[in-house]
Amino acid sequence: MPNSELMPIGVFAQRSGLTSSALRFYADSGLLPPAEVDPVTGYRYYAADQLTRATTLRQLREIAMPLAAVEAVLDTEAQEAARLLDEHVAKIVGDAAAALRKAGVIKSALGADVPSLPIATLKGPVLAGVVEQVLTATAHEPGMAVLAGLHIEASHEAITFTATDRYRLSTRTLVPPEPPAQTWAGTVNGDDLRAAVAEVRRGARVRIEAVPHGVWLRIPEREDRHCRLLSEDFPDHRSMLASLGEATTRATVSKDPLLRALEEHSGERITLHVGDHGVNVRSPYDEHPGIPLSATVTGENLRIRFEMTTLYPAVSTAIGPDVMLDLRGYDQPVTIRSADRGDLTTLAMPIKFDHSA
Structure with missing residues (x-):
């Protein structure tokens, strides 16, 4: 190849984002040998068609991929390369989660003279179920870390778990075998809870115990888990709940048929037609008659529209075979709860109704 078609190492370094010393290292390791080396001067030259490999190499090293894995990604087909990338990222995420847990343990040990505050003792399977149910209403939003947390409030009678992503709000109240000895409130990191x-x-x-900047989940004969507290104030959900108007329409429908009807629609939005003949699940933008569901309905007929990602999780986490929908109008929050067990309640926000659709 004529030298006029090649780039000296300095130019190639500038265009690829790799330093000259890094290019020499990758050449010596066999990952990115130069297209040509001047036999007299030893100068290294690179071809334009090597830029893609060089750029990918740099990007892989920027996410801390080991050299052996980098070589495997560069020299395999796209599907296998994607699998190797996913595998590497999963390891990084797992290592980071483990480091966070260990850091919490270390910080707690450093402040071992600070007494913990017992909050409540719950059955493990029950607490795990609550965490999984309520955390479905969380979201990771830049600058709003509190939306990814689980708010815990302990009174002298019960302990309440609440989460919200602004479009849903899920709350569940448990009465422990022994009433909480202390009143306490805090928002716990949702990712830490999922890992636990x-x-x-x-x-x-x-046993849930509060310590500065976190809570301990004390599990006899198993590994205790530390979860961090979030410093941001949790949204004033109690005022919102207290301001809800009375339901103007109430529908009780079997949970599983409702979920199947939602699953049959591929669109991002869904409309519920609630009336004397039951609940009809329809796509907002086609002429399909929809899926009629048997339901017990009282109150006014109503059409109401939701994002699927709001309605489906709210229904799927309801407890029991039947769900009750308390509706207040097409633009007001809907309360979704079990028809026979009210300890898990979810509010779901509808979306603006385009009456032309």
């Missing part, structure tokens, strides 16, 4: 769920579920009893 498997261990919590295996515990016959789990």
